[in-house]
Amino acid sequence: MHHSQNRATLGGKLSAVLVAAGSSVGLGNIWRFPYVAGDNGGGAFLVIYILCVLLLGLPVMVAEFTIGRASQRNAVGAYRALNPRWSFLGYNGVLAAFLILGFYFVVSGWTAEYMIHSVTGSLAHFTTPEEYSSIFENFISNPWRPVLYTGLFVLVTHFVIALGVQKGIERSAKLLMPLLFAILITLAIHAMTMPGSIEGLRFFFKPDFSKVTASTILVALGQAFFSLSIGIGTMVTYASYFKPDTNLRHTALNVTILDTLVAVLAGVVIFPAVFSAGIEPSSGPSLVFITLPGIFNTMPLSMVWSSVFFLLLVVAALTSTISLHEVITAYLHEEWRLSRRAAAWTTTAATMVLGTVASLSLGVLGGWKICGLSIFDSLDYITANILLPLGGFFTCIFVGWRLDQQILKAQITNNGALKFRIYRLYIFLLRYVCPIILLLIFLDNLGIF
Ligand code: PFF
Numbered sequence: 001m002h003h004s005q006n007r008a009t010l011g012g013k014l015s016a017v018l019v020a021a022g023s024s025v026g027l028g029n030i031w032r033f034p035y036v037a038g039d040n041g042g043g044a045f046l047v048i049y050i051l052c053v054l055l056l057g058l059p060v061m062v063a064e065f066t067i068g069r070a071s072q073r074n075a076v077g078a079y080r081a082l083n084p085r086w087s088f089l090g091y092n093g094v095l096a097a098f099l100i101l102g103f104y105f106v107v108s109g110w111t112a113e114y115m116i117h118s119v120t121g122s123l124a125h126f127t128t129p130e131e132y133s134s135i136f137e138n139f140i141s142n143p144w145r146p147v148l149y150t151g152l153f154v155l156v157t158h159f160v161i162a163l164g165v166q167k168g169i170e171r172s173a174k175l176l177m178p179l180l181f182a183i184l185i186t187l188a189i190h191a192m193t194m195p196g197s198i199e200g201l202r203f204f205f206k207p208d209f210s211k212v213t214a215s216t217i218l219v220a221l222g223q224a225f226f227s228l229s230i231g232i233g234t235m236v237t238y239a240s241y242f243k244p245d246t247n248l249r250h251t252a253l254n255v256t257i258l259d260t261l262v263a264v265l266a267g268v269v270i271f272p273a274v275f276s277a278g279i280e281p282s283s284g285p286s287l288v289f290i291t292l293p294g295i296f297n298t299m300p301l302s303m304v305w306s307s308v309f310f311l312l313l314v315v316a317a318l319t320s321t322i323s324l325h326e327v328i329t330a331y332l333h334e335e336w337r338l339s340r341r342a343a344a345w346t347t348t349a350a351t352m353v354l355g356t357v358a359s360l361s362l363g364v365l366g367g368w369k370i371c372g373l374s375i376f377d378s379l380d381y382i383t384a385n386i387l388l389p390l391g392g393f394f395t396c397i398f399v400g401w402r403l404d405q406q407i408l409k410a411q412i413t414n415n416g417a418l419k420f421r422i423y424r425l426y427i428f429l430l431r432y433v434c435p436i437i438l439l440l441i442f443l444d445n446l447g448i449f
Contacts, residue, residue, distance in 0.1 A: 010165070012243075017258075018170075018174055022173040022177055025262045025316055026320030028223070028226045029259065029263040029316065030316055033049075037204070041208050041210075041216070042207075044208050044216075048216065049224060060225075063400075066412065070082065074090070075327055076233075076335055079398075089395065092233075092390065096387040096388060101321065101324045105355040106358050108317035110140065111314050124297055124306070143364050154351060158348040160322050169323075176315045176319050180312060183308055183315070184312060188269050190305070194276050200270075200272035218389075221441055229323060231387070231389060238323065249418075270291075325348070328347040396434040396438070
């Protein structure tokens with residue numbers, strides 16, 4: 001494998017977990033999860049979500065780690081090296097990473113703007129939810145402000161990527177992930193002491209299965225894949241930098257637990273606040289931008305809470321945009337033989353263009369629709385509900401059925417150094433359970449049943 005000699009590797013065990021968790025924990029946990037759960041019945045959604053994570057997400061993550069570390073290449077190169085007929089899966093990943101960045105950078109830009117307005121105090125001048133709603137709508141449909149903040153976020157991401165795998169990606173994860181946990185735990189403790197918090201927690205934790213439909217299951221699945229950053233080649237790319245003695249199963253388990261913990265904690269922060277203000281929990285993507293600033297405003301030290309909350313979103317977003325950018329940069333660098341610098345700039349320029357279009361699609365380009373959805377919404381829908389689950393499905397088929405099982409076993413057990421007692425169960429999940437469930441959920445949503 002000609003890339004392996006001069007390829008970067010990550011430091012110790014902890015680095016592998018922090019870097020992969022940095023990718024997983026993001027806006028998906030703090031911005032997307034609470035509103036999707038709110039739209040789909042709260043506690044019942046949480047139960048289905050956790051089942052999707054354990055039964056489908058975890059095995060796929062281990063499979064992706066296997067592909068990455070076995071090949072030590074970018075997402076496309078990895079499949080090409082193992083079985084050239086499957087390189088389409090790598091392309092699916094690079095495409096999905098590009099499309100996700102298109103809307104993810106935009107939302108990241110909003111979080112940066114809200115953080116700055118919280119710090120300067122200008123977000124504290126309003127009182128009613130209508131006022132907050134109108135400043136949000138005005139902001140996102142403004143032709144240049146969100147584009148400017150998107151650009152700012154793209155450049156910060158670029159800067160980290162340009163520093164390289166160890167100095168950029170690894171160092172930023174080691175700094176930002178502990179910061180994220182400290183902020184989140186502080187906010188969760190604070191939220192639980194608020195009046196009316198019990199009602200929010202009850203909504204979030206008490207399952208009401210009458211709200212569950214077939215589409216709830218697809219949404220939970222899409223959310224699980226999106227949140228764990230799987231089905232897309234990100235974990236393949238990151239695992240290509242893992243050391244030979246990194247324990248793939250433990251890393252995947254730790255990342256999955258951390259990711260789910262952050263989603264649950266985000267719910268614990270947000271739902272009590274929403275209920276104590278008497279607001280509908282299903283107010284959609286704008287939940288954290290409209291509902292929360294209004295709530296912070298009614299609290300003592302509102303500027304501090306709101307600044308800290310939006311800083312949390314910025315930090316979470318950044319470690320994820322870094323991972324998405326790296327998928328494309330590593331691909332261009334290794335497959336197209338561009339220098340890493342040129343590869344990073346190409347990615348930055350291309351995502352900036354798509355991000356600008358996605359941002360403008362919420363305002364001046366509002367007339368541009370794909371199947372009735374704005375460009376922004378269709379990027380989210382196509383990736384989370386189609387490309388990621390499809391990527392996951394084919395990853396299961398490839399690793400379960402096509403990949404040389406010696407390679408799989410060698411990767412999972414680190415060439416026999418580790419025991420894996422449930423190996424057979426794992427293969428069974430990968431070969432039958434995951435692909436069948438993924439297929440059924442798909443067919444169901446196409447209205448086949
Ligand atoms: N997992 C990230 C989140 O939850 O915000 C989003 C994401 C990052 C999805 C990287 C896919 C990916 F490859």
